[in-house]
Amino acid sequence: MTFAITALKRLSVAPDDIAGKDGTIGLPTATSCIFAQPYERLGPSMWLLLFDVDGTLLQVRRQPVRAALREALGTVLRRSVPQEWLEDLAGKTDWQIFADTATLCGWSKEAIQEHRRLFFRTYVRAHAHWVHPSDVDVLPGVRELLSHLVTLPVVTVGVLTGNLQPIAAWKLRCAGIAPFFRVGAFGSDHWERARLVPIVWQRARMQGLPVRPERTVLVGDSPRDVLCAHAWGIPCVAVCTGPFDASALHAAGATVVLPTLQDSVTFLRVLYELQARTDHRY
Template sequence: MLVLFDIDGTLLETGGAGTRALNRAFERLFSISDAFRGIKMAGKTDLQIIKEALSLHGIDGSNGNLQRIMDMYVSLLKEEINNPRKKLKPGVREILDIMIDSRLGTGLLTGNLRKGAEIKLGAFGLNSYFIDGAFGSDHEDRNQLLPIALERFRQKGFKVGPENSIIIGDTPRDVECAKVHGARCIAVATGPYSIDELRQTEADLVVETLEDKEKILDFIF
């Protein structure tokens, strides 16, 4: 069994660190302030978000600008993550401890760039919980990330496919990412979507928080 976690809104809140780092990167490189105003970010990959901003502001991303933005963002995120508003979501450490004790394949399926994911998780000492995963730096389309994660786990000796994989996330995009490949999904209402909104998706299980351990574990096992 493979359990793949989203990060933002599911495991933690950065206190706005990601958005601030992106805005600072655009301002520093292109002298554009508040560049991401009006861009909806929930459930999207960082690559998709950055490309939308480049397009919005008429900036060519094919001449190295995309990589420059990503590199600058990661550098600034290291500064921005050190803020008092960041916090873990309820029940996170407890559920991750159970995943490890149960010897499940525990990984990530996140829109974050890999380096960005490591910075965010590292701020809470969570990196060691996750074996591998798929990231927003692998593909801009979130729906393409599950096959990437599965291949990485297979290379590590796990016998996994969509049929024995579960994605845990906080947006309808997490649900869609699972369902398009025939995987299961647990939607958790700790992000921008209410539990009623998530119940209108095709999620196999919807919970208020990761503190709902009994429901989650009954579903997984």
């Protein structure tokens, strides 16, 4: 651990009715984070680590989440939603799930756009009814890894998730890990996951964080996380803590595949190796 931490320390350094434009609703601001540092001490650039939430950081019971989702979709679409329509959801944004389901019901793009905010509000309410704090668990090693990462002045930790912003913030607060994150992009910001990446870059700049696109790493558990990283030419560290095994994540093109996030030494060594590749390239 000492080697990896020392090496990294040497590195050169929404919808209006759902969330504010800075992406911090329910999450601490840069100045209130427990690890916030004066900007002048951060150096010329930082590494931005963007973590997916479900299946990567947290495990949330499937049954109540699906019940909330089916209730919200059924309410807005005014029809029952077959369970088989909700099988391939890993890595999709909540916005995309609504759009895909509405399309199966014959809705036009204009109708989907017109009703998306209603779906957002309805789903947030249904989620609050069905999903309880006891349904949310932090995956093994996550808290320890985040605790190490936030001691590194050249690392900024953020989230990039398909969850609507209020739902993501609620999950992170329930798990007690919300203070680790400075910035994020969410499923209420855009329906397409890959479009969330430039949104989080913009929000980081708005907070005065000296991040650069080429020093961004996505951490996720699904092929859609990997494809999101590929869209911007950035590395993806995939973990086998979600519904996909190592072979599926390798096949999707993950830069590195880890079994879990329990081994902080290995994760930090991966970051150091990625930094060496980036410095060589640029």
